[in-house]
Amino acid sequence: MKILSIFESGLFIKILSVFTTGLWIVGLILANIYVIIVAVILLSAIGIVLYIKRDNLEVIFKGDSSVIVEDERTQLINEKASTMTLGILIAVTIYVGIILVALRSSYPQLLKAGYTMFAVAVFCFILYFTSRAYYTRKY
Numbered sequence: 001m002k003i004l005s006i007f008e009s010g011l012f013i014k015i016l017s018v019f020t021t022g023l024w025i026v027g028l029i030l031a032n033i034y035v036i037i038v039a040v041i042l043l044s045a046i047g048i049v050l051y052i053k054r055d056n057l058e059v060i061f062k063g064d065s066s067v068i069v070e071d072e073r074t075q076l077i078n079e080k081a082s083t084m085t086l087g088i089l090i091a092v093t094i095y096v097g098i099i100l101v102a103l104r105s106s107y108p109q110l111l112k113a114g115y116t117m118f119a120v121a122v123f124c125f126i127l128y129f130t131s132r133a134y135y136t137r138k139y
Contacts, residue, residue: 016046086128093121 027035100114
């Protein structure tokens with residue numbers, strides 16, 4: 001359990017997350033599967049520790065609770081901005097997918113990318129409606 005107490009430092013978890021992201025990027029750029037495997041292992045370790053400490057996550061990441069970081073207005077602004085961002089992202093993804101599929105006779109190599117864009121848009125819709133249903137029941 002002493003090892004888990006190291007992870008109670010929010011700064012350590014944030015640094016480890018940035019390091020893991022860096023490993024992902026380096027592994028993808030260098031096309032080195034071993035670096036990506038190390039990143040997956042670190043990500044799994046972070047996920048396990050965060051799951052074990054899930055009751056203390058707010059304390060770990062917020063730190064001092066006497067300081068007011070945000071209020072309801074800030075939360076509402078963030079919610080509105082994230083909803084609009086998701087909507088715009090889905091719309092742009094669909095339009096780019098339509099354009100890529102429409103260009104299939106001139107650029108047949110882009111057809112798979114177009115279908116991938118459609119799949120990503122559908123996944124975003126599913127994720128949005130699932131999370132909306134979850135939070136509607138929760139609150």
